[in-house]
Amino acid sequence: MNREIIQTEFAPAAIGPYAQAVTAGDMIFTSGQIPLDPVTGAMVGTDITEQTVRVCENLRAVLEAAGSSPELAVKTTCYLTSMDNFAAFNAVYAKYFSTTPARSCVAVKELPKGALVEVEVIAVKA
Numbered sequence: 001m002n003r004e005i006i007q008t009e010f011a012p013a014a015i016g017p018y019a020q021a022v023t024a025g026d027m028i029f030t031s032g033q034i035p036l037d038p039v040t041g042a043m044v045g046t047d048i049t050e051q052t053v054r055v056c057e058n059l060r061a062v063l064e065a066a067g068s069s070p071e072l073a074v075k076t077t078c079y080l081t082s083m084d085n086f087a088a089f090n091a092v093y094a095k096y097f098s099t100t101p102a103r104s105c106v107a108v109k110e111l112p113k114g115a116l117v118e119v120e121v122i123a124v125k126a
Contacts, residue, residue, distance in 0.1 A: 008065035011058040012036035015112065016098045018053070020062045032060045032079070033058040034115035048085035052092040053115050060096065060119055068123045073101040075122040079108045087123055089117060 006021035006028070014020060014031065019060075021030040034055035035044045038061065043052040056070070063069050076097060080089060086105070096105075111118050 006066045007064060008059035008061055009017055010065070012038050013042055021066050023066055026125045028063060028068050028096040028125060030062050030121045032113055032120040034118045038049050043115065047073050048088045049092055055117055055119050056092065056096040057073060059119060063121065063123055067125045069126065070096045071099050071119050072126060073097055073099065073123045075102045077102060077120045078105040079111060079118040080105065080116065081108060081111055083107045085116060
């Protein structure tokens with residue numbers, strides 16, 4: 001099977017021992033993205049809307065580097081630190097993942113760097 005590590009400067013560098021994404025054949029598996037600025041590595045946004053936009057932009061960059069896009073996502077896993085943010089998260093998420101991939105969305109106690117949201121994607125290549 002053809003396996004490739006994906007790395008792009010248009011998304012934040014990994015903050016641990018992992019790749020931004022890995023391809024396996026025509027499938028792309030992204031690592032979870034939190035709302036970090038790709039240039040500075042600093043947290044972006046103070047609310048769920050701002051943070052979700054940054055997360056989705058980071059994911060778009062990683063998917064594009066792998067030869068895909070959010071429209072080709074088949075599954076997402078979403079982590080929120082509060083389900084009180086569910087509606088606002090969905091409002092932004094729906095603009096990026098308009099093809100409605102399968103999805104899991106769960107509340108977690110805490111995310112890296114104090115983020116409010118993290119999302120990972122499985123997609124197919126274009």
